[in-house]
Amino acid sequence: MKELKISAIENGTVIDHVPAEKAFDVADILDLDGIENIISIATNLKSKKVGKKGIIKIGGKILSKEETDKIAIIVPTATINIIKNYRVISKAKVRLPERIEKIVKCFNPNCITNKENVVTKFMVIKENPLRLRCEYCERVMKRGDIRLI
């Protein structure tokens, strides 16, 4: 019988197929403050897909679009499972939207979004390797240039 490393949740979200070293990064970007249900973060679990993987289970929480977009940027392999009454009612790989709003900071210090109070907007011009173009200053960012807000 498969040993369950962390306990199942009754209702909420399970983020799976996170590379082990990214598990805490994913936890960092989620708004977990104030959640009273169980939150489990496990890492270095065996995985056929990503070698060693991390998994995050959050009781009673459904992720916002902003949160899933952020996960798609930093962990494109992740899958998000929605759990209801201990059953998986939906399971989907994260997908980058065509346009990313609000959540990424432009790496160009002389971009207007870093000078005035402006909501950032980026076009995803390529997914692999990831390239985002700022809709304001038109600079193109690589994965390593990306900082989340």
Added chain:
Amino acid sequence: MDFKGRDIISIRDFKKDEILYVLRMAKGMEEKKLPELLKGKVLATLFFEPSTRTRLSFESAMSKLGGKVIGFADTSITSISKGESLSDTIRIVEGYSDAIVMRHPVEGAARLAAEAASIPIINGGDGSNQHPTQTFLDLYTILKTKKTLNNLHIGFLGDLKYGRTVHSLVDAMSHFNARMYFISPESLRMPEDLLEELKAKGIKFVEETDLLKVSGSLDVLYNTRIQKERFPDELEYKKVKGAYRLDKGFLSHIKPDLKILHPLPRVDELSPELDSTPNAVYFEQAKNGIPVREALLALVLGAVK
């Protein structure tokens, strides 16, 4: 094609047929005198950083079509010096005018202004990003002097890393099956992302540090100024500066009908001894700013279709 109310922010916003349409309209402007076309219209020129030629050529274009110009060329006398946001400044000025031309030192400022305003915004340069009216006049000059934009071998020389006019023209010329030659010192090469984009579009290009290795293949050479402040030390700057100076000796390494463009101002990279040669078209290029800007103003103000 209806351009009424449209913003002119980035050459990337224009499809090939739209670019050609603007150029046809510019030709029409050059051939005709239309002193009443924009009568009663007011253009605001907001220059948050200094520029003489862009501002003056817009003022001249507007005046030739019968319109009026208001504006500032020094932010120290405006509310911006009191800390007013760009969006607020734009919302105020749009109440006084029918279109706004702006230059701003911050990249993306024109796009933000366009979001704030309901009247057309024309970008007269936003930091090191875009200067689309310059690109239209560069294209117009190439078309006028080479009689075509298609299948040309075009060299870009000088500061290819920071040169916004180069980046925009490269983007525009990629619509016309150009073969591109990027000639620059190692430290001022074309940004990687722009080269990636060209590859994805299937545009053929070469990068070269030695101008004379490729000069004989060129139909057009777009020369740019190498700015001293781009170099950490003076010695490196002096070395590079000398390597790309065009003078009469250069003419023995080119096709006779090569056209040399330069967005100006020049410093040492173009010898004045070239000015009177049929290859030098940079002063004509500057002059072409008038019909091109007349065309853009008339189009976005809905005076022509």
